Amino acid sequence: MKSNFMKTIFGVFAVLLVISSCKRDDIMVKSTDGTAPALTASANTLVLSSDNAASEAVAFNFNKASYGYSAAVLYTLQLDKEGNNFAAPKEYTIDASANTQKLTVGDLNNSLALMGYAAGRASGLEARIKSELRAGVGTLYSNVLKLTVTTYSVIIAYPSLYVPGAYQGWTPATAAKVASVADNGKYEGYVDFTAATDFNFKYTADTEWKLQYGWASSSNTGTTAEGTFAAGASGNLFVPSAGYYLLKADTKANTWNATKTTFGVVGDATPNGWDKDTNMTYDPATKQWKVTVNLTAGKIKFRANGAWVIQYGNKKTNPTNFLEFEGADIPVTVAGNYTIILDLSNPGNYMYSLNKN
Secondary structure (H helix, E strand, O other): OHHHHHHHHHHHHHHHHHHHHHHHHHHHHHOOOOEOOEEEEOOOEEEOOHHHOOOEEEEEEEEOOEOOOOOOOEEEEEEEEOOOOOOOOEEEEEOOOOOEEEEEHHHHHHHHHHOOOOOOOEEEEEEEEEEEOEOOEOOEEOOOEEEEEEOOOOOOOOOEEEEOEHHHOOOHHHOEEEEOOOOOOEEEEEEEOOOOOOOEEOEEOOOOOOOEEEEOOOOOOOOOOEEEEEEOOOEOEEOOOOOEEEEEEEOOOOEEEEEEEOEEEEOOOOOOOOOOOEEOEEEOOOOEEEEEEEEOOEEEEEEEOOOOOOEEEEOOOOOOOEEEEOOEOEEEOOOEEEEEEEEOOOOOOOEEEEEEO
C-alpha cells in the first residue's frame, strides 16, 4: 500500500513538473514583454533627385529590442503612407548583426513610386521597426518616425512576366512584358503581333524557362483569345490573327485573355470632338502610336477601338506625361499643329507626348 501511494505521489509531481515546464516555455516563446526598439533617422525632410540616385537618401538607426534574455531577434523596417497605420507597409529585412538600414535615393524613390506617391509633391511618410522572436511571435514595434519626402518621376520596374512567342523567336530575354502594377498576380501589357504569321506564345516568370505558363486544356481550338493556363503546362497560348493586343494574365486564377486594339485620340481639342476618333498609326520600329493633327485649346484622351472600354488619360497622382486607365482629361493649352505620340511599350508606365510642330 505504501509503495503504491508513493508511486502515485511521484507520478503526480512528474505530471505537474511537465505541465509547469510547458507553460513556462509557452510564455517565453509568446511573450511580447520587453523593451521595444527606439528608431531615429539621419534626416526627416527628403527631396529626392534622379541626379543623386546612387547616393544615400537616409539611414534609419535603432537600438535593439530587449526581451529580458538572450534571443535571436528578427528586425524589419516598415514604411507606409502617413495616416495609413501600416496597413500595407513596404518592408526591408535587416541583417541580424546590424542596427541600421540605409536606403539610396533610387531605391527609396522606386519604393515610394510603387506605393503610389505623386512625383514632385511633398508627402508624408511614416517609418517604424518591427522586432520578432520569430515570424509573428514576440512582436514589438518601435516609435513611429514621421518624414516628409518629395519624389521624382521614374520608369518603375513593376513585377513582370515575359511573353515569348513565335512573333519574336521564343526568346524570353527579348520578349515583351506584362506587368502587375499592384503586385497582386494580375498582369497586363501590350504585345505587337502585327507582323507575325505564327501567333503562339507563352508567359514566363524568368528568361530561362524555369517557370512557364502554358495551355492547360486539350480543347484548344485556336480561335478564342482567352482561357486558362497552368504553371509548367506544355501547350501554347495564342491570338487568332495579326494585330496589336492588350494581354492580361492572372496567375492566381490561372486565366488569361487578349484584346486586339487600334488607338485614336478624342476630345474637344480634336477636329472630331468627343464622339469620333482621330485615328493613330502604329510604328513597329518605335513601338509607338502616332498622329499629326490640328488641335484647338481644350482636352483630349486616348481610347481603343472607337469605344470607351479601353481608355487612358493623365495619371491622377502624377500628371507629367504618364497615363492610367480611365485617367483625367489631358489639357491642350495652345492651339496648333501637333504630333501626338502614345507609347504603351513599357507596361505600367504608359506615356504620351504632345509635340507642337
